[in-house]
Amino acid sequence: MSVSIFDNPLVEPDRDMFTAALGHTKPYFDQAISLIEDQYGKTTTEWKFYGKKSGWILKLYCKKRNVLFLIPLAGHFRASFTFGEPAFQKIMLEELPGFNKQELIDAKKYAEGRTIQYKVEMDTEASNLLKFIRIKMEGRQM
Template sequence: MTSIFTDKTVKPSDDDLKKALGKNYTFWHELFSFTLQKYPESSFDWHFSGQKFGWGFRISDKKRVLVYLLPRDQFFKIGFVFGEKAFEEICNSNISEHIITELKNTKKYAEGRGIRIDVTDGSLMDDFKKLIEIKIKY
């Protein structure tokens, strides 16, 4: 599924995002703010990944992306890539069994295991925050 923002010539504004995400904008903003609070040196910006994927939002440290926020119609996806140490910590944590199972079932690449999770309500916010903390740690 592609971003709701597909026009390469128009970088999404905060108003565009609020309109696109509806009630789920508050969760986007909460996760964005949480990441900056936990890692104040982070940088962030919209990135156009080609016509097939459209615009996505990245929050990064100096060397890597910490969190991907990918806007859809009335929801968004949160994405991570975890190395082996982070993966092990997640597997031994109290994060939702569904997330752990999905991460275990993803293909392992040189840069780690990638996962994208739909954010359609606030039910997994605590898990997302734990994942952000683990990503920052490793």
């Protein structure tokens, strides 16, 4: 897992730190939140410190279900998703510019699915992020 820009276990990131770290990619995160809340329900977030190897990571939930983990980096972020088999199959059929599907194919398969980290730095990647969220949320509505 990528190391978060926030690696001090004694300092939980706040909104200003988060906004500054994401820089020009913060609107991409805001678009993701808007998509989820507009189509699937209220989101909640929780900062978790998983250790020096990963640092502070933002967990994003919708209706108490994990949607993604967001790893803040300098000027961009990585979104970590776990996709079950139906979502994996759907992704294999989707057109996802700039996304190497082989990474998902090669990901270790756990009971809950396959986990990938997806870098978001520009518009194309942000568009794919929204597709990943839609795929993840399909069939998850309560």
